[in-house]
Amino acid sequence: MSVRKTMTAAALCTVALGSLIAQPAFAETLVDPSPKASTTNNQTAAADIAITAFTGYRGTDVEGTVSFPNGKVEGQLKYTAPEGTIITKIDTSDAVISADKKTAILGKNTDTWTLSRKVSLQAVPGTSAPAALTGGKIEVIKDGSVTKKLDFNFTLNTAFASTSIPSFVQGLTGTSTVKFAKNVFGQLKFTAPTGTRIKAINYSTCTISPDGLTALCGVNTDTWGADRIVTLESDGTQTGTFTDGKVEAIYDGQIRDSIALKATITSNLIPTDAVINAGEEGNAMIKFTKNLDGILQFVAPAGTKFTSINSPYCVISADGTTADCGHQPNWGADKLLSFKISANVAPGTVYTGGIARVTDSSGKLISSATFKVTVGNKVAKPTFTANQNVLTGTGIPGATVNVRNDANEILGSKVVDTHGNWSIAVPFQGNGTRTVNVSQTFGTGTSDTALATLNFGQGVQISSPAAGETVLTEKVTFTGTGTVGATVYVKGATKDICSAEVTTSGTWTCVSTVPIPNGPLTFGIKQVSGTIDSNTTISFTHKYNPVSTPVKFTSPIKDEVLHTLRPLFKGIGQPGAAIRVYGTSKTVATATVDVNGNWEAPSTVDLNGDYTLNVEQTPAGGSGAVTRDQVSFKIRPGASADVTVTTPGQNSTVNTKRVTYSGKGEPFATITVNGTTRPVASTTVDKDGNWTATGTFDLGNGGYDFVVTQQDRAGALKHVNLHFTVKAS
Known part of the structure; x- marks a missing residue:
């Protein structure tokens, strides 16, 4: 410059x-x-x-x-x-x-x-x-x-020249030699590759961490140039080649240089996966590459259970999901793991998560392998029970169950739901019992046929009104029995009075949808089911005197806590009447009672706090007196209270088979204690947020995993899991 x-x-x-x-x-x-x-x-x-x-x-x-x-x-x-x-x-x-x-x-x-x-x-x-x-x-x-x-x-x-890549079997060790191209100053830090632990390093001042994942050698003033040999062992969890290990040179607390530390691990335990048809038993196999000294354990693939293992040392757990074979110095013989597959499992289903492992006495993993069970292609017959004309059973989720008559005509068909359940209401085939053929189809396969006997009774029957009865209500309610799934029509001389579907319990109910005159009446009752009808009649007297139905609140109920600023008021009243919900100074909501006598009125203003509101009903056209009702409730914005269980305690043991459940929840919400296949108990939360429900049947000794469900009056659902053990004499 x-x-x-x-x-x-x-x-x-x-x-x-x-x-x-x-x-x-x-x-x-x-x-x-x-x-x-x-x-x-x-x-x-x-x-x-x-x-x-x-x-x-x-x-x-x-x-x-x-x-x-x-x-x-x-x-x-x-x-x-x-x-x-x-x-x-x-x-x-x-x-x-x-x-x-x-x-x-x-x-x-x-x-x-x-x-x-x-x-x-x-x-x-x-x-x-x-x-x-x-x-x-x-x-x-x-x-x-x-x-x-x-x-x-x-x-x-880089000052590092190379690291050799050891290859070894789970349960054994391998060594990696670290070479230097130039002297490195400071400390050396070793980080084990995935699936390995550091067992030893050929330098006296190296400190290996308790978990074996890292090691620190030397002090800040050290110089490194001679080869360093690192002995690695498998942690039993991984196989393959892993390159994420490291050797780092650290000087004055900073990383100055590094090189990758690598290892290749091969499995000691070699699994052969099982292929087993639904409803049958089969085996998976575990082979040993090298004899191992340790504790041998097995975990069944999720959704399966062990039925046996070909070793007298192996003890299968009570629930069949695990097995402990204890300690032996030379595990090496092949192990056959036997399973029984449910008949309702879909062909091609794969159960994963099976584990075979060997650990030392401290629980440190030596070797492990995973295995699976695949369901074969054979389609199993569906299982079922018959109740009147209804078949209810289990099958392969997604399969189609067909019910046929002797002419091979399909009378009913249903796809098995995701829980493996199905139900078919077979159309009326005539009075008395009939035999039908049941099979299920999944993919391109069809199961063998099973026979079912159904009882169709006497076709459609009417229970109310009784013959000759006098009915005083404006609308007439008709009830009776019939073929499940059928449609029942109550028929006048020129028009249908009402219609209903027969429920799964074999009953039907319908309410007249047209004006019914006073006086003696005879109506026809017709059941339509498939191609065969069933008929009967009913005679009764209608005598109705119209009187205004008083208005009533049905929601909220007394002392209920709501969580929305603008609640929906509900109630009953006189069809066509005007509804007004009001406080001390203003109208909060209005509505009109529908033809069924129900009304709903959403609040038009925000509410927050404690309230006592009134409802006033004015019948249409002055056809009745004005009536009123009152309700007290609270508004607390936000989510409803969570459901909790106080008894039985989580993971506790009870000594009675008829269990009483209690806890906290949203006032007036419905509580249901659900088992794996059906409800166990139910109740309603009281106004103070407490609930108690006693089981509807005895429980056998053993562990239970239940789900307690809360449904508040707004329909919101909350759940909590409950695990406890019954140990009763």
Whole structure:
């Protein structure tokens, strides 16, 4: 540099580090430093700037020389360090290095540079080696514009030469030799590859962590150059080649260099998966590559249970999901694991999660393998029970169950639900009993046929009104029995009075939907089911005297807590009447009673607090007196209370077979204690948030996993799991 001015200390303090933005003290030397389009391409003026190559190791300064081959450049110089490096030193006294050491500014806008300059870079500890670190730049800035630019790189070398890759079987060990290309200073830290633990290192001051995953060797002043041998053992969980281990050189608390530590692990336990048809028994097999000294254990694939294991040492758990074979010094003989598959499992179903493992006496895993059970292609017959004309049973989820008569005509068909259940109401086939054929189809396979005997009774029958009865209500309710799934019509002389479907209990109910005159009446009752009808009649007297039905609140109920600012009021009243819900000063909601005598009125204002509201009913056309009702309730915005169980306690043991359940919940919500196949108990939460329910049947001794469900009056559901054990004499 032939022409050079010295910056004042004050000027140096005002330079914005790592940027070209000048503070006021530099206004005269750096005019408009905002980014501008360069007057040259990236390397167009490269001949005007040169820099020697940077090659080195992490944590070590590497010096380079910036020169100006064509004689001189004018303006300021800006250095940008390559990615992963920092600027540690510049031989110009007034150079300003940024706080993050990524950039540096040299000189002023009026400076001329002719002499070469020294700059030192260092690869930061977190940079991986070896690597070619790019992004370095030297820029000449004149009048705020970049007039010349040169890109350069930093070649980062590793001081480690190599690590060998051991290959060993679970339960045995392997060694990796670490070699150095250059002496490394400080401590060595070893991190085991996935699936391994560090067992030993050939250096006396190495400390291996209790879990064997890491080891730290030496002190900060140590020098490493001789080979280091690391002994690895399998942790029994993984097989394959793993490259995520590391050997790191740490100096002054920073990672200076590293190399990958790798290992290949092969399985000792070799499984042969089972293929078993639904409803049948079969085996999976576990073979040993090498004899193992340890505790042998098995876990059945999720959804399956062990039925037997071909070793007198193996004890299967009560629930069939695990087996413990104890300790033996030479496990090596093949193990056959037997399973029984339910008949209701779909062909092709795969049960995963089976585990075979060997541990030492402390529980540390030596070797493990996973296995599965696949259900074969044979379709099992569905299972079922018959109740009147209804078949209810279990089958393969997604399969189609068909019911046929002797002419092979399909009388009913149903897809088995996701829980493996199905039900078919067979259409009326005539009075008395009939035999039908039942089978299930899954994919391209069809099961063998099973026979079912159904009882269709005497067809449709009417229970009420009774013959000759006098009915006083405006609407007449008809009830009776019939063929499940059939449609029953109550028929007048010219029109249908009402219709209903026969429920699964074999009963039907329908309410007249047309005006019924007073006087003696005879109606026909017709059941339509499949292609065969059933008929009867009913005679009764209708005597109705219209009187206004008083209005009543049905929701909210007394002392109920609601969680919405605008609740929906519900109630009963006189069809067609006007409904007004009101407080002391204003109307809150209005509605009209529907034809069934029900009304719903959403609040038109926000409510929050404790309330006593009134409802007033005005019958249409003045056909009855005005009636009123009142209810007190509370508004508490937010979610309803969670359901909790107090007794039985979680994981507790009870000594009675008829269990009483209690807990907390949302006042007036419905509580149902659900078993795996049916409800166990139910009740309603009282106004103070407490509930108690006694089981509807005795429980056998053993463990139970129940789900307690709360449904509040708004329909919101909440659940809590309950596990307890019954141990009763």
